[in-house]
Amino acid sequence: MNKEQFLGQVGLLRASGKSIRAIALELNVHRSNVERALKYLGQGQAGELVVPPGHARPRDRLAKETFVGRQREMGLLLEALEDARSGQGQLVMLVGEPGVGKTRTAEELAAYAEKAGAQILLGWCYEESGAPPYWPWVQPLRSYIQHQDPDQLRSQMGAGAADIAEIIPEVREKLPGLEPSPVLEPEQARFRLFDSITAFLKNASQTRPLMLVLDDLHWADRPSLLLLQFLARQLKGARIKNPYSDGWSFRE
Numbered sequence: 001m002n003k004e005q006f007l008g009q010v011g012l013l014r015a016s017g018k019s020i021r022a023i024a025l026e027l028n029v030h031r032s033n034v035e036r037a038l039k040y041l042g043q044g045q046a047g048e049l050v051v052p053p054g055h056a057r058p059r060d061r062l063a064k065e066t067f068v069g070r071q072r073e074m075g076l077l078l079e080a081l082e083d084a085r086s087g088q089g090q091l092v093m094l095v096g097e098p099g100v101g102k103t104r105t106a107e108e109l110a111a112y113a114e115k116a117g118a119q120i121l122l123g124w125c126y127e128e129s130g131a132p133p134y135w136p137w138v139q140p141l142r143s144y145i146q147h148q149d150p151d152q153l154r155s156q157m158g159a160g161a162a163d164i165a166e167i168i169p170e171v172r173e174k175l176p177g178l179e180p181s182p183v184l185e186p187e188q189a190r191f192r193l194f195d196s197i198t199a200f201l202k203n204a205s206q207t208r209p210l211m212l213v214l215d216d217l218h219w220a221d222r223p224s225l226l227l228l229q230f231l232a233r234q235l236k237g238a239r240i241k242n243p244y245s246d247g248w249s250f251r252e
Contacts, residue, residue, distance in 0.1 A: 146174075
């Protein structure tokens with residue numbers, strides 16, 4: 001396999017939701033080679049999917065393939081998606097042993113949601129130590145922020161922009177001149193951050209439906225899980241749906 005073929009394989013496998021370790025095992029290479037390839041492809045920072053030239057995006061590919069074996073699960077997920085669009089928000093978890101098709105099922109749902117007009121944001125959890133707090137959230141939120149008009153972003157974030165900038169510095173690049181967040185006790189600061197992110201996501205979904213997939217959530221850090229719990233408690237009455245493969249999605 002030459003360099004171009006290797007990069008193509010790594011890009012497609014990562015875009016399909018596989019972890020670095022899983023890619024290394026599948027391609028029979030050391031994980032450091034996979035990490036270098038992902039950095040070369042531009043997938044080391046943002047959570048958006050980067051596909052090598054000449055390859056179809058995974059959801060474009062999935063839309064042309066036959067999906068079999070999970071019809072019951074997909075039926076339930078599509079019902080939940082429609083319920084969320086009509087204002088019945090809920091949390092849906094995809095759980096099971098490795099290799100049973102959780103990520104593939106989430107991808108199929110993403111393909112459906114994308115064709116229905118939703119914007120898909122992807123975050124994944126890093127299985128090794130060293131990832132910063134909220135890493136599965138930082139990736140998709142950073143990707144979204146980088147592609148938004150500053151005025152629209154300011155409107156969606158409101159007074160919570162400075163709080164969100166504490167974990168996503170790109171906010172200050174988009175919205176220069178933000179006042180620093182007030183100094184609070186750790187528990188109070190965390191509550192403000194959670195509330196600001198929740199309000200931001202709900203406001204953003206008013207503009208365009210969003211589907212956010214958090215993959216390999218069993219590797220998530222405790223702050224990330226607490227944020228998910230906080231958001232889940234505010235889904236009632238919102239057009240937000242959360243499936244995760246360990247992923248989830250939402251719409252206001």
